[in-house]
Amino acid sequence: QMxxxxxxxxxxxxxxxxxxxxxxxxDENGNTKTADFELSQKMESKSYLRSAGTSVYAPKEALEQNKMIFASDIWVLAVIVIEMLTGV
Structure with missing residues (x-):
């Protein structure tokens, strides 16, 4: 769902x-909901956006190059899933 x-x-x-x-x-039916779109941004004609958000979950390109791309969201989701599966 995420x-x-x-x-x-x-x-x-x-x-x-x-x-x-x-x-x-x-939610009450076990469906996932995504929240906090305050830092969300439309890419428009840019190939990347400036980094934002919580640095603990920031991907390498966000930390080293101050860049966020679509793949950055996917990477963070993978980290969240790994944490859920391992309990870390």
């Missing part, structure tokens, strides 16, 4: 830029 949510955002040209466990919720 991946579908990100795919929808990305199809609209939007990068979330602040995915983290605190921004993922479950």
């Amino acid at each position: 991946l579908s949510s990100l795919a929808h955002l990305h199809s609209l040209g939007i990068v979330h830029r602040d995915l983290k466990p605190e921004n993922v919720f479950l």
Whole structure:
């Protein structure tokens, strides 16, 4: 569900830029909901956006080059899933 949510955002040209466990919720039916779109931004004609969000979950390109791309959101989602599976 989270991946579908990100795919929808990305199809609209939007990068979330602040995915983290605190921004993922479950509703009463167990469906995931993404929150906190305050830092989200449309890519428009740029190939990347300036980094934003929580540095603990920031991908390498965000930390080293201050860049966020669509793949950055996917990387952070993978980190969240790994944390959920391992309990770390």
